Each structure stands twice: as structure tokens, then as C-alpha cells.
Amino acid sequence: MRILAVDYGDQRTGVAVSDPTGTLAGDAFVLAEWNAERLADKIAAECEKRGVERIVLGNPINMDGSAGPRSEKARAFGALLRERTGLEVVLWDERRTTVEAHGILTANDRHGKRRKQTVDAVAAALILEGYLGRR
DSSP, X not given: OEEEEEEOOSSEEEEEEEOTTSSSEEEEEEEEOOOHHHHXXXXXXXXXXXXXXXXXXXXXXXXXXXXXXXXXXXXXXXXXXXXXXXXXXXXXXXXXXXXXXXXXXXXXXXXXXXXXXXXXXXXXXXXXXXXXXXX
């Protein structure tokens, strides 16, 4: 089962796709789109093109475990993705994924503009790896 992970953002959204067996994180990239409807359509097109069977959407839970405004926004986007794709959308606790992504990019000497263009893709890959590891 191919799985697609989403690190939802206001300007850029990271996307990562598993291998066909749903075992390993594979391709990761960024979609630059601020409009949620158009973004959902782009993600739906990627799901169709890649044969995705499930979506894992990062849910930005607060460090104290509560759900804030960003979590509510992610939940609403998850409902939109379900509507547009017809696929199951699993909300996944994404606490600290962006911090970890910045650490990975720093360790690999990615700074400035190159970092800004890739941090969301790395965060999506971390969400996907966490979900696949838990399965």
C-alpha cells in the first residue's frame, strides 16, 4: 500500500510518498500553494498519479498535548482531502518534526534559501517515517 504524508503549511506544503509496499519513505517534495482548495486538488492529482491508498496528515499538536488553532486547521484540511481523494486520512502527531528537519538540514550543510525550499519536504518524510515505523 503506497502512503502519502503531508506537512501542511500556509505557503508551502511538504509531501512524501512511500514505496509501493508502504515500508520505506521515498520521494519527498514541496508544493507551493497557499489556497487550500487548489492544494487539495494538487495532492489528489499526486495520489492518483502515484497510486496512493492512504494519506497521513501532520497534526500540529501543542507540546502540552492540547489541540490549538493549527491543529483545527489541519483537521479541516484533512476533511477536504478526504472529500477530494476519497481516501482515508490519518492525522499524525507531528510535534518536533520541523525542528528535527532543521537539524537534519544543518547537519548536511543546507542553509538559507536552499533550506527554506526543502525543510517542509524533510518534515513530511519524517511524518511518513514515524507513521510507517508505528505500523
